[in-house]
Amino acid sequence: MAALCLAGCGSGSxxxxxxxxxxxxxxxxxxxxxxxxxxxxxxRGDDCRALSLxxxxxxxxxxxxxxxxxxxxxxxxxxxxxGDLVSRIQCVPPAQPHDNGKHKGRKKKKHKGDD
Amino acid sequence: MTETLAAGRYRIERALxxxxxxxxxxxxxxxxxxxxxxxVLAPHLVGDDGFRARFLQESKLASRLAHPNVVRVYDAxxxxxxxxxxxxxxxxxxxxxxxxxxxxxxxPLALQACAGLxxxxxxxxxxRDVKPANLLVREDDVLKIADFGIARAAEQxxxxxxxxxxxxxxxxSPEQAAGEEVTTATDIYSLGAVVYELLSGRPPYEFDSLxxxxxxxxxxxxxxxxxLEPSVPVPVEAAVMHALxxxxxxxxxSAADFAHELAAASELPAAxxxxxxxxxxLPARRYxxxxxxxxxxxxxxxxxxxxxxxILGLFTLGGGDSPTRPQPVQIQGPDxxxxxxxxxxxxxxxxxxxxxxx
Numbered sequence: 001m002a003a004l005c006l007a008g009c010g011s012g013s014x015x016x017x018x019x020x021x022x023x024x025x026x027x028x029x030x031x032x033x034x035x036x037x038x039x040x041x042x043x044r045g046d047d048c049r050a051l052s053l054x055x056x057x058x059x060x061x062x063x064x065x066x067x068x069x070x071x072x073x074x075x076x077x078x079x080x081x082x083g084d085l086v087s088r089i090q091c092v093p094p095a096q097p098h099d100n101g102k103h104k105g106r107k108k109k110k111h112k113g114d115d
Numbered sequence: 116m117t118e119t120l121a122a123g124r125y126r127i128e129r130a131l132x133x134x135x136x137x138x139x140x141x142x143x144x145x146x147x148x149x150x151x152x153x154x155v156l157a158p159h160l161v162g163d164d165g166f167r168a169r170f171l172q173e174s175k176l177a178s179r180l181a182h183p184n185v186v187r188v189y190d191a192x193x194x195x196x197x198x199x200x201x202x203x204x205x206x207x208x209x210x211x212x213x214x215x216x217x218x219x220x221x222x223p224l225a226l227q228a229c230a231g232l233x234x235x236x237x238x239x240x241x242x243r244d245v246k247p248a249n250l251l252v253r254e255d256d257v258l259k260i261a262d263f264g265i266a267r268a269a270e271q272x273x274x275x276x277x278x279x280x281x282x283x284x285x286x287x288s289p290e291q292a293a294g295e296e297v298t299t300a301t302d303i304y305s306l307g308a309v310v311y312e313l314l315s316g317r318p319p320y321e322f323d324s325l326x327x328x329x330x331x332x333x334x335x336x337x338x339x340x341x342x343l344e345p346s347v348p349v350p351v352e353a354a355v356m357h358a359l360x361x362x363x364x365x366x367x368x369s370a371a372d373f374a375h376e377l378a379a380a381s382e383l384p385a386a387x388x389x390x391x392x393x394x395x396x397l398p399a400r401r402y403x404x405x406x407x408x409x410x411x412x413x414x415x416x417x418x419x420x421x422x423x424x425x426i427l428g429l430f431t432l433g434g435g436d437s438p439t440r441p442q443p444v445q446i447q448g449p450d451x452x453x454x455x456x457x458x459x460x461x462x463x464x465x466x467x468x469x470x471x472x473x
Contacts, residue, residue: 028470
């Protein structure tokens with residue numbers, strides 16, 4: 001205990017800041033450009049395009065994380081922000097003209113829950 | 116079921132599914148303007164006060180996990196006496212629904228599951244119920260583990276011990292089936308069982324009763340993967356069988372180690388799984404077994420600490436200006452922004468600010 005006290009009681013302890021981690025320039029630039037595209041699409045009012053771009057951004061983010069190209073200290077901020085961005089963008093397709101009850105085309109996609 | 120929860124904050128849109136313990140709804144968070152999944156405890160469990168309390172308590176612990184491969188828990192509460200959990204909505208399917216996969220598809224999914232598990236294990240949480248139904252896969256093949264904490268709440272109640280077991284027993288570790296202590300090794304075994312089934316089309320053991328399962332697990336005879344699916348590379352088979360070792364101590368020591376084995380076997384890059392993230396630490400590591408170290412161990416350890424402390428203390432008193440241990444780096448996330456467009460711009464600026472040379 002005395003030894004611990006000696007160690008802890010020293011005056012003038014100096015704390016060195018660890019080197020600031022950085023994102024690889026190529027990764028940061030690619031993701032930032034994609035994020036800019038999302039912002040631009042939203043500014044144009046093209047929410048569906050923005051959602052598609054945001055989802056692509058999310059895939060690219062996860063791929064970068066899984067490839068070990070994103071330092072651990074950035075992973076949560078990056079992953080959660082991108083996830084939040086995707087969840088905030090609502091794509092409401094324009095209403096289709098009336099088709100007299102005839103339905104042609106695509107099947108609905110099935111969504112499963114978290115259970 | 117009311118159409119809104121939490122004083123109108125969550126607007127229920129439709130039911131997504133019914134499980135043995137809960138009903139899951141798709142809902143809209145009117146405050147944060149996002150879709151969420153809400154799990155409401157099944158009516159037959161509402162009367163069990165102990166279970167209700169554990170359900171909420173475990174949900175709150177799980178809400179501290181933040182990882183791309185774990186379903187986020189946003190909120191929890193009670194409505195009309197029924198506890199509910201508000202979670203990230205994951206459109207897609209469970210890993211079970213697409214059935215058997217080639218190893219080139221199965222291993223990347225398993226690596227993601229390992230990443231999520233490692234993150235939870237680092238935070239002191241064991242899932243205890245890793246099974247195909249709890250592994251959700253989005254359309255972009257991102258896997259997310261659901262229901263952290265739920266199993267722990269469930270396993271302490273008599274009400275859920277019957278009926279639910281056979282469906283999930285195929286993924287139970289031998290120690291779980293025997294009612295013994297559950298550790299992180301349990302999750303590794305269960306994930307190994309899931310990967311085995313993904314690759315071969317059947318779980319490691321086929322049985323008609325829990326007694327039969329226990330007998331088979333005791334015998335430890337699992338059909339080698341390649342007997343069922345010869346296209347599985349030998350190293351992948353070895354990694355999966357390693358995870359399925361009957362004795363926990365013979366399994367990979369961590370989910371990260373399992374991932375490294377699988378990745379090396381498949382010649383895929385392993386994700387950086389050893390979490391040093393800033394997820395809030397849980398109050399206690401409930402799975403930890405501190406080895407009952409001998410007195411000698413503690414004496415030697417304490418002596419070593421004392422010697423180092425004396426050296427450091429003398430050095431500091433002597434006015435040495437060598438720096439002390441670096442402070443851990445704290446990174447602020449980007450501002451959320453009032454609108455999604457603002458959030459996207461903030462994210463872009465944040466990325467550039469943290470770029471090498473930025």
